[in-house]
Structures are given as structure tokens and as C-alpha cells.
Amino acid sequence: MHSVRPLPDSLFAKVEQLAAKNQVSVAGVLGAAFRVMTLRCGSGEPVDIRLTADYPVRRASCPAPGSPFTVLLSEPHAEAAQDDTAGARFSGYRRGTAAHVDLHLEADLSNGGAVLHWHQEGEWGNPVLARLLPGYFETLLAAVVTRPEAWVAELPLMTSAQEAALERICVPLDRFPVTTPAHERVEEQARERPDAEAAADGAESLTYRQLNSAANRLARVLRSQGAAPQRTVALLMDRSTDMLVAFVAVMKTGAATVLLDPAHPVARLEQVVRDTQPIAVVSLARLGIAAFAGQVPVLCVDAERDRIAAEPDGDLGVRIHPDMVAYVVHTSGSTGVPKRVAVTHRSVAHSLQTHEEGHRAVPDDRASWLSPPGSSVSVGELWPYLAAGAGVHVAKPDVAAAPEALRDWLVADRITKTYVSMPMAESLFTLPWPDTAALRLLTVGSDTVRRWPAADLPFEVAVAYGSSEANGITSCLVPWDDRVTSRTATPAQRQAVPPVGRPWSGVRLRILDDDMRPVPLGVLGEVYVGGPELALGYLGAPGLTADRFVPDPFGPDGERLYRTGDLGWLDDDGLFHHRGRVDREIKVRGFRVNPAEIEAVLLAHPEVDDVVVVAVPHPDGSRQLAAYVVGRAEADELRGHLTARLPAHLVPAAYRTVGDLPRRVNGKVDRQALPPVEWVSANAQAPQDEFEEVAVQCFTDVLKIDRIGVDDDFFVLGGDSLAAARVVARINETVRRRVSVRDLLKNSTPKALAGVMRTGKTRHRA
Secondary structure, three states: OOOOOOOOHHHHHHHHHHHHHOOOOOOOOOOOOOOEOEOOOOOOOOOOOEOOOOOOEOOOOOOOOOOOOOEEEEOOOOOOOOEOHHHOOEOOOOOOOOOEOOEEEEEEOHHHOOEEEEEEOOOOOOHHHHHHHHHHHHHHHHHHHHOOOOOHHHOOOOOHHHHHHHHHHHOOOOOOOOOOOHHHHHHHHHHHOOOOEEEEOOOOEEEHHHHHHHHHHHHHHHHHOOOOOOOEEEEEOOOOHHHHHHHHHHHHHOOEEEEEOOOOOHHHHHHHHHHHOOOOEEEOHHHOOOOOOOOOOEEEOOOOHHHHHOOOOOOOOOOOOOOOEEEEEEEOOOOOOOEEEEEEHHHHHHHHHHHHHHOOOOOOOEEEEOOOOOOHHHHHHHHHHHHOOOEEEEOOHHHHHOHHHHHHHHHHOOOOEEEEEHHHHHHHHOOOOOOOOOOOEEEEEOOOOOOOOOOOOOOEEEEEEEEOOOEEEEEOOOOHHHOOOOOOOOOOHHHOOOOOEEEOOOOEEEEEOOOOOEOOOOOOEEEEEEOOOOOOEEOOOHHHHHHHEEEOOOOOOOOEEEEEEEEEEEOOOOOEEEEEEOOOOEEEOOEEEOHHHHHHHHHOOOOEEEEEEEEEEOOOOOEEEEEEEEEOOOHHHHHHHHHOOOOHHHOOOEEEEOOOOOEOOOOOEOHHHOOOOOOOOOOOOOOOOHHHHHHHHHHHHHHOOOOOOOOOOOOOOOOOHHHHHHHHHHHHHHOOEOOOHHHHHHOOOHHHHHHHHHHOOEOOOO
């Protein structure tokens, strides 16, 4: 209970006047109500007080950060007589009536003064806000008394001491001002520890001397073809020691590396190459990618090994400015065109230092490389460990996609540090692990982690948060002595969704309202990020760059903040809690997805008149993309149209044809009114033999869908690579035939997969 200074009578008078002006009657809305109102204090156009008659309010759960909550302002023990002041009718209220309120304020006007009594009802979804809100309200009321002419939204909620504490949390000191480029850190290791293992991919192992020498030779070939500062070189390679050599080589030339993913459609790859205009595409002949004919020279390093080996292997010594572009990655764009994020050498140099310290990277570490080669996450898996002189080990695609296989590989390869995306991590948490595993740290990112792993795992699990545009932002390992991991989290912390950590050293984390003012601890706001790891911007998109990279109103002239579009709040331990997106960008299976990009490609189909893409729940508990289409195209035709133009994670699992899209009065699509997706077979054909029965049953068990027929496609039903690995594991446990994930990818119906089982090799069980 808090007591505050007297409340001004003008506050009540204003409510009554506004009620009369808008012809609002609040009599009887609670059965017996006295001066009941909903106050919205925040940004936007100034508003005095907004009355509502939406009582009684009943809520299944108490308020979480950012959710609306109900406030009741009353006088205790008031009589039930009605008050017709200024044409607005009010009734008395006595605590204990059936109406539910989250916060009840009692203004005691007896004895010639006014005392405000504070009652919080139930257990709030955000205990931090519940604890701090009374103090914020007291600060606000004190400001009301001293500045009665000000708009409520302009008044402070925090004391000066609270503001200073918030600043210390959001702007940690930068202890890493050194800007040595990443490839020069590799050169240092080649001089100091030449025979130490730098990388291995199963087919080849490289020492630091061999890695540096091979990169120097390839860099000289690229320089002869025009690679230089202010130019670009594209890498179209799978995860391998060859790709690592090429990445280091391009950095040595001073050119920017354009990271491409061989799994993406040729049309998308060619679009990226047209946009970035590299002097060459460095690739591998063994990948068999037929692209870029006449568009740009293609250098296949596995076909040119003799030519490359003839070059000198000494360091090139090209001077690199920290603000030159180190690499370019592509993220989902709202116009249908991927956004080209240009990341500087300064960003990479700072990130590898923070992660090298935060992850306690040492030369004896054996780190994994699991992420797609075209992603910025892949960069984070490499450089901190190479800078520390550790070894980076590459997992084969089938291993990286299957939880059981990945666990077995991590154990067998004696991996000590690994980064995995959220969907994979949650699968790994539930597996049994041997106590002898060398793994010490598993870092999780890419999406909100929904549950805590067990505290008795033989390794620690830490959550991290970042983006292509801002590199590393927060980590639960910061600071190490106060880290919040699966092993160190308190029972109270385990009652909520895991946080995503504290800002890395030098990273400015701002949680702001719509007017870019800091929100107090516990209050939801939009996430802005500043500091040395910000990207240069979006290549070829100055308007988009200006929209997302804005001037920092809190820092020196010239400093910028990246507007992430994420929502979150900070607790009083300095931990950041992620709570979704401001815009339509969503996360599906760990990938950032902008539905507008998919919609743009679908609208290019001649038989599509209108479309909206949303994330919908799947029976297996995941979220999948669904396309609601107005037009005449069949689902298979649309899927093929998208598959030829977009990466797999941007291809919806479900398609539903509708006569028209439901819309609100403002013309926007009403996504809440879309019909549900039916994850069932329209015409389930029964299995004809034991192999088809096994396939149908395994599909059913994993996807949690009833009535699956032998002709139903696994991916049409919402399956993905992780689910495919689980299906294959169940089949191999059930029948004496060995099938692989690749078999399922190529034979995605129970009937087709049963054919593989009939003709496959017999597996003899021990």
C-alpha cells in the first residue's frame, strides 16, 4: 500500500466534464461504480482521459508486459447513491463486488485530506512491473502537482536515481576499442601457433599455417581478377574448409564478401548477384550449380587447385579501414526484394572480441559450425574461435538437421562450444546426454526460447539475441560471474520464459516508446540498438537505411540507433526479455520471415488476385506459414511457383483458397477472421502393406495429425527438416530397413517412402 500527496479535485471534474461532453453514462457499469475510468498514459497525440463502459472486465490471466489492464479509482465505503454531476451519472462502489480489476486505487478523502491506497489484485504476469509500478505512479503524481499544465505523457515516471540506474544497464562501458580485422587475427595465429588445428570438415583438416597460406594464394588470384576495396566477391559454397579459406581470402583483398546459400533457388541467387555486382563468384564445381551464365565470372576452387597453388603464400598486407564493408548478407524484405545488409570490419572485430571473452573461447576449444553458409550466424560461429586459436568443426547437412544425429556428432567429435537455433535446441534439451560429453556451452538464438532446459545437463545452456543489422546485442553470459544459464538460473527465474541476457560490452540497448523516450524497467517498448557493431546499412536502399538506422537522440552527433522492430522489456537485474515484433515480421522455425516478401512473389502469379501470408499453429506445437489466396491457382502450382523463387523457409506449408480476404473498416486484412487451416487429408487413402502402415503411423506420430493417407505429402502437412529427422528415426527403429532424411526429402509421401523401404538395404540389429 502506498500513500501519496493529495489528488487534485480538477482530475475528477475533468472526468465528469468529458463524460458529459461525449454523452457517456457510466451508471451501473459495475453494478455500483464510482468514477471508474481507463487511463491510457503513453505516447502519441496528447489525450486527457478516455472513458470506457466496458465493465465488468473478466480476465483469465493477469497483465503481462504491454497488455492493457484495468484500473479502478474509487472512494472507500461510498454509499450507493447516484451522482448526476455535469450530466454524467456515477454510482457508489464497495470493494469486494464481482467486477475484476487488476489495480484498485482508493482515494480516502476523510479528515480533510486525500490518501491514495494501492491494491494490486492477484499475481501479475510481470512481477517486476507489479513491484515497481507504485513508485512510478507516485513519481507521476508528484510531477502532476508541480506541473499541472503538462500533458500526462510528458511527465516522468522515474526518479533521477532510477534514470541513472537504467542508463547504466542500457549503456555498458566498451572494453574492446581495438579494431584489428578478423583475418589479421588469423594471421596472428598462423605466426604464433602454426601447427594448431584451425578447421576440419570430415574430408579435410587445416592447420592455421595451411589456412592462412591457402587464403593468401586464393586472395592473389582474386586480386588479379579485380578484387579490391569498394568491390565485392560472392561466395556460393557449402559449409566446408574450402568456404573458410575463401572467406579469409576475400577479406585479405579488401573486398566485401557477399554470402550466398547454395540451397536457395537459382533465380534468387542471380538476383542477388545482379544487385551486388561482384567481380566474381567463388564456388565449388562439385555443387553442380548452373547459374550466372554470362553474368559474372565463376571461380570453382576445387577445379582450379593447381592454378591457385602456384601463387605465393605470403600475407598481402592490404590496409583495411574499420568502416569498410567486410561482408553482405540478405534478410527478408517487405517489397519482395531481399534486404542487403552491409556489415563493417569494425562490427566483426568488436563482435569477435566480445564473444571470445563471453564464451570463454580458448585454444583448446573445438567449436561447431552448423548454420547455413549464407547467414550472419555462420559468421559468428567462425571468427571468435579462430581469433582465439581454437578449432572450428563442420557438421554434415544431414547431421546438422537431425537432433539425435547432431547430439551423437557433438559427443563423438568432442565439441566443447556450439551455437544452435531455438527449434533444434529445444529438441536437444530433451535427449539423454552422456556425462562424458566434452560439450561445456550450448548457446541458443534465432527465436524466443520457450522453456528452460534441465539444470542437470552436462553442459550449460545460454540464450543470446542479435540481428544481421546489429550483430551481437545481448547474452545471458554477460557478465560471466552473474550469468543466467540452465545451471545458474534461480527458481524464480525458471518460473518465467528465459530472458535473452544483458547487453554486450559497448552495445547500447534502448527500450523506447513511440516518441523514442526511454520506458522504465518492467515496461514494454520497442528495441533500438547502437554501438560499434551496427551495420553500415542496406546496400542500394538509402530510404530503407534512413528508416531503420536513425540518429541517436541520446548519444554524440553522428551516432545512430538501429530500430529492430522487436518488443521487449528490462527487469531490475538488467536482463532483457524479448516479447515479439512491432511489425508483421515473424519467426518461423528460427528464421526471420517478412510475409510481405512471400506475398509479393505470390501476387506475381497470373492466377492470384490477392493473398495474405500468416503464421498459424500446427498440431505438433510449432508455427507454420499459411497462405490464404484469392484466385484460381491450385496449392501444388503455388508451392512450385514459390519453390523456384524463394528459400525453403519462405515457402508456406499450407494454402487455402478463399473467395475474399476479410477486412476491417480501415481496409486492412483482418487476420483474426481468417478461417482455420485444416491439417488433415481431404481424401485419405488407406495403406496397403506393412511398409505403408509404418510410414503413415510415423507421419501421424510426429506431425500429430489424424487421418493421414498414403498419398499425403509430408511437407504439405507442415513437416520440416527436424520433423523429417524424427520420422526417419522412428522408421529405422520400427523396421529392418535403413532410410535416410534424404530419402524422405525425395519421397515425401507414405507410399513413396514405403517403396524405398521395400527396396532398401536390410539393417541387421545387434
